[in-house]
Amino acid sequence: MVPVTWYLWLAAVLFTIGLSGVLLKRNALIVMMSVELMLNAANLTFLAFARQSGNIGGHAIAFFVIAVAAAEAAVGLAVVIAIYRTRGSVNVDEVRALRE
Amino acid sequence: MNRLIGMVVLIGAVVAGLVGLSAAFYLAAGGLAWVFAEYLGAPPSFGAAIANVVTLMLVVMMISGSLLTVAERKWSAMMQNRIGANRIKVLGSALGGIPFLAADALKMLTKESAPPRGRTRVLYEMAPALAFAPVFALFAIIPLGPPIPLGAIVDSAAGALGSAGVALQVASPDAGLLYIFAISSLAVYGTSLAGWASNNKLALLGGVRASSQMISYEVSLGLSLVGTMLAYRTLRLEEMVTAQGLAVLGPVPALGILLQPVGFLIFFASAFAETKRAPFDLPEGESEIVGYFVEYSGMKFGLMFLAEFVEIVVLSAIITAVFLGGWHPIVVSTEWLRQTVTPLWFGAICGGAFLAKMIVLMWLQLTIRWLLPRFRFDQIQKLCWKILLPAAIANIFITAGALLLDPSMQLLAWIGVATIVIIGAITAAVGRAPAPGEHDHAAAHAVAGH
Amino acid sequence: MQITAELVCFWIFAIPLVVTALGVVVARSPVYAAMNLVAAFFFMAGLYVLLAAHLIAFMQILVYAGAVMVLFLFVIMLLSLDEEHPQRERRRAMQYVGVLGAVSLLAVLASAIARVPDAAMSTLAQPDRFGTVKAVGQVLYTEFLLPFEVTSLLLLVAIVGAVVVAKERI
Numbered sequence: 027m028v029p030v031t032w033y034l035w036l037a038a039v040l041f042t043i044g045l046s047g048v049l050l051k052r053n054a055l056i057v058m059m060s061v062e063l064m065l066n067a068a069n070l071t072f073l074a075f076a077r078q079s080g081n082i083g084g085h086a087i088a089f090f091v092i093a094v095a096a097a098e099a100a101v102g103l104a105v106v107i108a109i110y111r112t113r114g115s116v117n118v119d120e121v122r123a124l125r126e
Numbered sequence: 127m128n129r130l131i132g133m134v135v136l137i138g139a140v141v142a143g144l145v146g147l148s149a150a151f152y153l154a155a156g157g158l159a160w161v162f163a164e165y166l167g168a169p170p171s172f173g174a175a176i177a178n179v180v181t182l183m184l185v186v187m188m189i190s191g192s193l194l195t196v197a198e199r200k201w202s203a204m205m206q207n208r209i210g211a212n213r214i215k216v217l218g219s220a221l222g223g224i225p226f227l228a229a230d231a232l233k234m235l236t237k238e239s240a241p242p243r244g245r246t247r248v249l250y251e252m253a254p255a256l257a258f259a260p261v262f263a264l265f266a267i268i269p270l271g272p273p274i275p276l277g278a279i280v281d282s283a284a285g286a287l288g289s290a291g292v293a294l295q296v297a298s299p300d301a302g303l304l305y306i307f308a309i310s311s312l313a314v315y316g317t318s319l320a321g322w323a324s325n326n327k328l329a330l331l332g333g334v335r336a337s338s339q340m341i342s343y344e345v346s347l348g349l350s351l352v353g354t355m356l357a358y359r360t361l362r363l364e365e366m367v368t369a370q371g372l373a374v375l376g377p378v379p380a381l382g383i384l385l386q387p388v389g390f391l392i393f394f395a396s397a398f399a400e401t402k403r404a405p406f407d408l409p410e411g412e413s414e415i416v417g418y419f420v421e422y423s424g425m426k427f428g429l430m431f432l433a434e435f436v437e438i439v440v441l442s443a444i445i446t447a448v449f450l451g452g453w454h455p456i457v458v459s460t461e462w463l464r465q466t467v468t469p470l471w472f473g474a475i476c477g478g479a480f481l482a483k484m485i486v487l488m489w490l491q492l493t494i495r496w497l498l499p500r501f502r503f504d505q506i507q508k509l510c511w512k513i514l515l516p517a518a519i520a521n522i523f524i525t526a527g528a529l530l531l532d533p534s535m536q537l538l539a540w541i542g543v544a545t546i547v548i549i550g551a552i553t554a555a556v557g558r559a560p561a562p563g564e565h566d567h568a569a570a571h572a573v574a575g576h
Numbered sequence: 577m578q579i580t581a582e583l584v585c586f587w588i589f590a591i592p593l594v595v596t597a598l599g600v601v602v603a604r605s606p607v608y609a610a611m612n613l614v615a616a617f618f619f620m621a622g623l624y625v626l627l628a629a630h631l632i633a634f635m636q637i638l639v640y641a642g643a644v645m646v647l648f649l650f651v652i653m654l655l656s657l658d659e660e661h662p663q664r665e666r667r668r669a670m671q672y673v674g675v676l677g678a679v680s681l682l683a684v685l686a687s688a689i690a691r692v693p694d695a696a697m698s699t700l701a702q703p704d705r706f707g708t709v710k711a712v713g714q715v716l717y718t719e720f721l722l723p724f725e726v727t728s729l730l731l732l733v734a735i736v737g738a739v740v741v742a743k744e745r746i
Binding site for chain 1: 580583586593594597598601603606609613616620623624626628632635636639643644647648651652654674675677679681682685686697699700707711712715716719723724727730733735738739741742744
């Protein structure tokens with residue numbers, strides 16, 4: 027039996043990788059991919075605890091996370107396309123009209 | 127009359143051959159299952175699964191896929207009233223074009239690979255495999271034959287081992303149909319990456335067309351099967367096949383096509399679009415953009431080419447299992463057959479029935495491909511989002527309502543019969559009657575063609 | 577620790593998962609990042625199967641690998657975003673801070689995980705039923721009915737929003 031902490035460690039590492047992707051990369055698409063990675067890490071935690079406690083509720087939460095991630099990807103990609111159309115770039119540093 | 131007798135004999139020989147083939151599959155699966163259980167102590171399903179991978183996925187799928195390449199040439203020639211592939215002769219006879227199989231394989235394997243400059247190297251090499259692998263993996267959950275006790279195949283297996291069931295099915299995951307949706311949705315990577323990695327405008331155009339078409343049709347593909355899931359209350363294919371053997375209207379079994387005629391049509395159309403063959407062949411569009419594989423040569427092209435034909439085989443198998451009663455030989459009652467013949471012959475006949483239905487469906491797909499002209503791109507998207515998708519959603523609602531009112535599926539079967547009648551009537555009414563004199567004209571044209 | 581098939585499978589999925597996840601962040605071209613992420617989703621699905629979450633594993637491949645990532649790839653191809661634009665120098669300092677932040681988050685997570693009691697996985701009451709379509713469906717339609725319905729509303733809003741945002745004129 028693989029102990030639950032191993033899955034938690036794995037999820038923590040993945041979450042960190044995803045977070046560093048969000049902070050380091052300037053391409054909006056890769057930033058969104060890193061967010062997906064973080065959502066997946068959270069899912070892994072839910073499923074690991076669901077398996078540990080034998081409670082199926084974690085699976086339902088994972089299901090919702092997947093649905094929300096799909097919605098996020100659809101809207102996010104639409105935003106990326108709109109930004110590309112107006113600015114000709116998807117660099118997140120150049121999208122600062124609200125700040126200046 | 128002679129011709130008719132010849133046809134009947136030919137069909138009989140083919141069916142007998144298929145029955146013999148599935149008997150051989152059962153023997154292989156049972157034998158390996160017994161060997162694994164006896165000498166390695168593994169559960170019998172292990173050995174059966176390994177034998178089934180070899181026999182079903184390699185023998186049935188690959189051989190019928192490559193035979194289809196020849197069949198398509200011959201059949202298109204017959205439909206276009208010309209003499210088909212007949213230039214390779216063995217001892218003075220063309221043998222129905224079969225030698226072309228060897229010639230094609232030899233050509234593709236020995237051709238020089240001419241990769242384009244500026245390609246994205248890794249993805250370019252990976253794309254043919256990515257196009258082929260998902261299609262290949264789809265066949266794993268097709269139940270080709272019913273489970274029969276191991277003791278009936280191997281005499282020396284006795285006791286609990288002897289009563290363990292051996293079926294012609296590689297794997298049976300709990301999520302059944304979801305596996306089909308999940309894996310078939312991966313096929314788009316091969317095509318779109320092939321287009322992208324080739325560093326060619328036309329290939330990229332083909333790749334973009336392929337991905338947009340396949341994403342769209344996946345939606346209606348998934349929704350079209352929800353009705354059958356509701357009706358049979360399961361996602362496992364083998365349970366669906368078993369449920370289709372039960373009588374619903376008098377002696378008529380609860381076939382998927384009877385309960386879900388609309389679902390069948392939508393699934394067939396969407397799956398046909400997923401195979402990217404005419405009338406949905408815009409990603410390839412041989413006459414304008416050549417397609418996403420324009421920069422591929424040799425066996426890399428061959429793999430993509432073969433993937434298309436293997437897709438036909440898989441699609442036929444899925445439709446057979448979900449809509450046409452799977453391994454139930456519809457002409458005779460399954461229960462009667464089970465009690466009359468030995469278990470091995472029962473399994474063999476059922477497996478032969480499955481293969482025979484698959485062959486009919488493959489023929490149907492070849493016919494459609496050579497009958498219909500290509501759609502325009504806006505027509506493809508309109509067909510998906512404005513016709514198939516609403517129809518699929520309406521189908522789900524009607525099916526669910528009918529099952530809520532009458533869980534015994536009788537109401538659903540009557541609705542299905544009514545739908546079939548209505549669709550038939552509309553087709554007959556819309557189908558254009560030949561204008562006077564057209565027959566003579568067509569006949570004269572055919573003669574002139576000679 | 578005894579070596580079991582489950583343990584071997586865990587490492588077979590876990591190591592490539594971390595490698596491909598790193599590949600997403602390291603890859604220079606968005607297409608390679610996307611393909612790495614697809615591979616990562618597959619290994620993740622393998623881990624889900626190890627955790628007896630069969631339905632979620634299939635959903636993972638169906639939704640993430642089959643739909644979301646295809647959409648990403650489609651956008652990359654459509655906008656022909658081949659190479660990432662060279663990054664500006666003045667951002668370098670911020671990047672180091674970013675890495676520092678990520679690593680400190682890992683430290684926080686580590687201290688939290690260290691406090692998790694190392695309880696063994698529970699033995700399931702019905703092992704062949706846990707995580708199947710039926711079991712998850714039952715809990716979705718009873719205990720989580722309201723979130724489930726709200727999710728459908730969310731998806732509807734997302735569809736309409738995506739069309740409104742991406743379309744030039746409606």
